[in-house]
Amino acid sequence: QVQLVESGGGLVQAGGSLRLSCAASGRTFSNYVMGWFRQAPGKEREFVATISRSGGSTYYADSVKGRFTISRDNPKNTVDLQMNSLKPEDTAVYYCAVNLRPFPSTLNTRYDYWGQGTQVTVSS
Numbered sequence: 001q002v003q004l005v006e007s008g009g010g011l012v013q014a015g016g017s018l019r020l021s022c023a024a025s026g027r028t029f030s031n032y033v034m035g036w037f038r039q040a041p042g043k044e045r046e047f048v049a050t051i052s053r054s055g056g057s058t059y060y061a062d063s064v065k066g067r068f069t070i071s072r073d074n075p076k077n078t079v080d081l082q083m084n085s086l087k088p089e090d091t092a093v094y095y096c097a098v099n100l101r102p103f104p105s106t107l108n109t110r111y112d113y114w115g116q117g118t119q120v121t122v123s124s
Helices: none
Strands: 004-007 010-013 018-024 033-039 046-051 058-060 068-073 078-083 092-099 118-123
Touching: 004 092, 018 033, 018 092, 018 118, 033 068, 033 078, 046 068, 046 078, 058 068, 078 092
Parallel strands: 010 118
Antiparallel strands: 004 018, 018 078, 033 046, 033 092, 046 058, 068 078, 092 118
8 A cells, every 4th residue: 555645736827837735655666657648627537757766767748848847755755846947728636656667657547556636726
């Protein structure tokens, strides 16, 4: 069982920045592929970014590429999402998730544990 707790959400103006953080329980964090997803009202949950177990490989949705950066600190059991140049369409609940399989994936069905989510609201 893995528990995930996100933090760092809030209200920001368009063009601003936020940094989300996700803390994971357990002693094998370095064995987990980690991902961030988001869900806007009335929409399906969508992939945002994922990072390999070592942190050496990252993948992003086209909609956030060049603006968002995913990173991880294995000794601290955390994964962060730095979000710059935010747009109103980035408004959503953001979730971090654990993928127990060895390779990163953009599919939410590949993720086994989810946090409770943190709200990000970008005003225009």
